[in-house]
Amino acid sequence: MTGTLITVAPTGAELSKDDFPQLPTTLEELVATARACEAAGAGLIHLHLRDADHRPTLDRGVLKAAVDAVRETTGLIVQLSTGGSVHDPLESRLTVLDADPDSCSLTCGTTNFGDDVFLNPWGFMSDLYVEAQRREIVPEFELFDLGHIFALGRLIETHGLPYGGKVHVDFVTGVPGAMPGTPAALMAAAAVLPPEVTSWSATGIGRAHLPILATAIAAGGHARVGMEDNTMYARGLVVEGNAQLVARAAELARILQRPPLTTTEARALLGVKDRRP
Numbered sequence: 001m002t003g004t005l006i007t008v009a010p011t012g013a014e015l016s017k018d019d020f021p022q023l024p025t026t027l028e029e030l031v032a033t034a035r036a037c038e039a040a041g042a043g044l045i046h047l048h049l050r051d052a053d054h055r056p057t058l059d060r061g062v063l064k065a066a067v068d069a070v071r072e073t074t075g076l077i078v079q080l081s082t083g084g085s086v087h088d089p090l091e092s093r094l095t096v097l098d099a100d101p102d103s104c105s106l107t108c109g110t111t112n113f114g115d116d117v118f119l120n121p122w123g124f125m126s127d128l129y130v131e132a133q134r135r136e137i138v139p140e141f142e143l144f145d146l147g148h149i150f151a152l153g154r155l156i157e158t159h160g161l162p163y164g165g166k167v168h169v170d171f172v173t174g175v176p177g178a179m180p181g182t183p184a185a186l187m188a189a190a191a192v193l194p195p196e197v198t199s200w201s202a203t204g205i206g207r208a209h210l211p212i213l214a215t216a217i218a219a220g221g222h223a224r225v226g227m228e229d230n231t232m233y234a235r236g237l238v239v240e241g242n243a244q245l246v247a248r249a250a251e252l253a254r255i256l257q258r259p260p261l262t263t264t265e266a267r268a269l270l271g272v273k274d275r276r277p
């Protein structure tokens with residue numbers, strides 16, 4: 001069993017800056033967050049960007065500036081979200097790859113997402129998979145439900161392995177309308193992964209955060225934390241910043257004898273190409 005890859009998802013597309021002023025929405029805040037999270041033990045950063053009004057954007061220039069800045073100032077693997085927000089059109093979500101990230105998220109099916117629907121039809125997943133292969137970008141497969149696992153199998157069967165030859169998935173649990181954030185659901189899902197999968201991590205949304213974090217690390221998986229997924233540090237205590245969540249995950253990983261992977265180890269785990277200047 002290796003150490004633990006800690007992913008931080010610092011911003012997301014759902015929270016508002018008015019409600020959470022500590023949410024990193026500007027480039028300066030993002031770089032400061034990335035540096036603090038790397039120091040606390042993160043190996044990968046999952047990015048959603050915001051515009052000058054702090055609203056979610058897929059603007060190519062904004063994405064590219066963020067990828068470049070985080071790459072220049074940290075050793076973190078830079079992953080861009082292709083999920084965007086539930087309001088983003090599929091065509092715009094494909095153009096995310098133009099910003100040349102190390103990695104991109106690729107959700108393996110449509111899911112209910114609270115009162116909304118997060119759309120990921122087969123044609124979109126398939127185009128994104130092939131385009132990421134062509135551009136030598138490593139996808140991280142986001143699995144919100146059991147059926148998504150089988151859609152991943154179909155992607156691999158249809159198009160071959162992703163760039164780098166590794167297959168890394170992240171179970172996103174606890175989204176209202178998708179897989180519940182319970183240890184039992186997580187372990188049931190991990191038990192039916194296709195044989196090509198080389199590593200898995202898990203995300204617990206909201207109050208699923210701690211049980212999923214502990215279960216994933218104990219079971220040999222990896223962990224994703226961050227304000228995209230969770231804004232409460234403990235009952236009655238709002239998260240002060242993303243590094244606080246990373247530091248706690250890193251401490252738990254050390255206690256469980258699976259300390260945080262360095263960024264170099266994380267790159268090897270995921271088969272990421274070195275794009276650093």
Ligand code: KMH
Pocket residue numbers: 012013014081082083084085086105106107113118142
């Ligand atoms: N914001 C959600 C609708 C991803 O980043 O790929 C989708 C999401 C998944 O966050």
Ligand code: ZN
Pocket residue numbers: 009012046048081083105228
């Ligand atoms: Zn995301």
